Amino acid sequence: MSPNGIISISILALQLWHCAADLCNWTGSGFGADGDSRTVLQVRLRCTEGSVRWVYPGQALRVVLEPNLSYAQRTTVCIKPSRTFRGASVYIERAGELELLMTDGGRPEQVFCFRADGPQRPAIYLQASPQSDVSRPMVGFRYELLGNRSAAPNLGHSGLQTSCRPCNDTELLMAICNSDFVVRGYIKNVSHDPERQSSLVEVSGGRVYWQRSGVFEQEEGTVGASRSVSSWHGHIHTLLQCHVKPGGGEFLFTGSEHFGEAWLGCAPRYKDFLSVYQTARAARRNSCDFPLD
Template sequence: MEICDQCDCTLSEDTEEAKGVRSVNLRCHEGSLTWLNPYGAVRLRLSLGYPGDFEACFMIETANVMVKVSEEDSNSHRYVNTRSPYARYSNNDVMLKPLMTTSGKSKEYCLKSDTDIWLYLEPERTQTVQGLPIAVIYFDIERKYNVLMEDPLEECRPCDDKEILHSYCASDFVVVGSMTDVTHNLESGKSEINVAVSQIIRQRHGEQHFKRLKREASTLQGVITAPSKCGIVRGPGTFLFTGRFRFGKPKLGCAPYLQDWHKILKKAKHSGTIECSDD
């Protein structure tokens, strides 16, 4: 088992004869795996690291090579990839469920599970492709709870006071602003919320997503994504937007009206239930 101690790791195949299978155990909840000159195959383990339900999302970006991605599934009997190098020493008992074959930049693909997810990646080359082959796999793992796993629309439910307080303290970004536009992309399954930001309370170090487009502008601009199934529409008013960064883009968490947030915060201060400083 090859261990990836860092969140961004690199594998390099030095020779064309390197046709074995390399297993990689990623210890981070987000990051990337760069596969240089890919041959053979890579078994990539995505894990929460502790018991519980989780969602693992990944994207792949390639140059001069196509990559076939499958999910190992010992409970499925769809087919066995007997041409795979891995099948030779697995007694053909590992089932591979095909997920995608991609070149260039793929869409975001998500899987939900309560056990480790093993992805199986194989390069597919053609004689017409020239240049150094490279594949970069970006991954993001997020804890989910049973109710969210069972009901896909649960993530569209408005946050309760406890969830808002936790999101305020634990989110990658916390900003005050208003909606200027909302667009829906049915192909990607995402909505893009254009936001005019009047105050940045927190923005994770290294991320500069909310920016001033013009020097004289009084607000910053940014785009926050949300599932299109939630049917978000542009509404008036000022909100406290919270959430986390996924693949470098802000993903919406809780978004109470600012006046409601002030009431929740005042109540939490009075009861001593706020988890962090609001300074």
């Protein structure tokens, strides 16, 4: 391994052994290919998200992501190792070289992302670690291919590097059009997780304008003796370094969803958003129409 963690694939001189998989997911064993220590199991997946489970990791595994052509514009790949990930190191393959992404024993459940621009399909390479016994754990991870949307966080090798600064007016107007979720509500609580280097914002009340999945759920409540009303409730992640604190008033939360979790993008107070949007609409500078009722 070179000092910068990059090695050339050509010097590995490993034989590729192709495995069957469905379009999105793969589960297989490291035992195979007649015990040839040079063998690399190769898997091809054709979805924009899915999972890989490698039982008894042995030698190496190469996962090539080949999404449908309709998703060719998605050029950022994110992977989230399972909580019990142990027994292999993870590399990304670009331009014939392997670049170390995570060593064996790295922090579990951390999200790692990398750009996959260029003509070659993105590939994830796992190298099994030497084991003194056969009771090896399962190596697993989930993957997502993301589009280059302005509302998406700035993704780097260390994971979700969301900007902590407030959005300017242009970014806010784009966020309400391109975000995976747009939610109006109140901050109920904020908790911090130093191990994951993230904070969790509990949001309640208000209105869900749209969301890509079911991160925010509707709850039934009772007012008085007989009248029942519904409200929305959910959690939004952000980086610990952003020092998010509980605040009064109504906010408009926007952001992106990754591996079933909402990550914070722009989050102005709702009254401030109204002022920005109404000014832009009067000048015909709004990027999309937004319901104000």
